[in-house]
Amino acid sequence: MINIEKARELLKLTKGKTIVAATKYGNDKDISTLIDIGINNIGENRVKSFLEKKDLLEDKEIIWHFIGHLQSKKVKQMINEIDFLHSLDRISLLEEIQKYRKTPLKCFIEVNISKEESKYGLKPSDVITFFEKTLSYDRIIVVGLMGMATYTDDELLIKQQFKKLVDLKQEINKISNHNIEYLSMGMTNDYKIALEAGSTHLRLGSILFKKEE
Numbered sequence: 001m002i003n004i005e006k007a008r009e010l011l012k013l014t015k016g017k018t019i020v021a022a023t024k025y026g027n028d029k030d031i032s033t034l035i036d037i038g039i040n041n042i043g044e045n046r047v048k049s050f051l052e053k054k055d056l057l058e059d060k061e062i063i064w065h066f067i068g069h070l071q072s073k074k075v076k077q078m079i080n081e082i083d084f085l086h087s088l089d090r091i092s093l094l095e096e097i098q099k100y101r102k103t104p105l106k107c108f109i110e111v112n113i114s115k116e117e118s119k120y121g122l123k124p125s126d127v128i129t130f131f132e133k134t135l136s137y138d139r140i141i142v143v144g145l146m147g148m149a150t151y152t153d154d155e156l157l158i159k160q161q162f163k164k165l166v167d168l169k170q171e172i173n174k175i176s177n178h179n180i181e182y183l184s185m186g187m188t189n190d191y192k193i194a195l196e197a198g199s200t201h202l203r204l205g206s207i208l209f210k211k212e213e
Helices: 004-013 028-037 047-056 072-078 091-100 124-134 155-175 191-197
Strands: 018-022 041-044 063-066 084-088 105-111 140-147 182-184 201-204
Touching (some): 004 028, 028 047, 047 063, 084 091, 084 140, 091 124, 091 140, 105 124, 105 155, 124 140, 124 155, 140 155, 155 191, 191 201
Parallel strands (some): 041 063, 063 084, 084 105, 140 182
């Protein structure tokens, strides 16, 4: 169940930014509630649940974001159903998107800013070379960078990791005519720090839901 009061509070706090509601644990009714409140950017991280929800909500005006790791073998069945991809992280994925996408897709390059082996994403040192390669694919438009900070109470560490993403964005924009606008960073545990760092897209999940009593 959606925490309506909290959702409205977040909309005011993040005015001018985009809340991408991560509805991993929500259903179609929850998404409908979010849309009624004013949150219509919806993020899913599993292909199966995304396709199921999209089918149930086909009459709703939704901007769909895929925010999870995307296996190359699943590209064909879903790539023309989304508006944004937040997890572009390898050449094989570029090639699959180019093969099956019908119109240019807005993508975020995923960067492993925490250097954790359990997380996906490019090493920061590989991002510029990878970005330059994306320019050869006309079905892909890189609009931003995405990163997940370490899950920790150490705010200084989180700030340092988000700064890596900010610096990379600035570096790319200095060397390229292609301007990257967005930064997808910040989740329930660190969205306030992400806002201060310059995030444009916050991927918020559990904070939008009421805890079961």
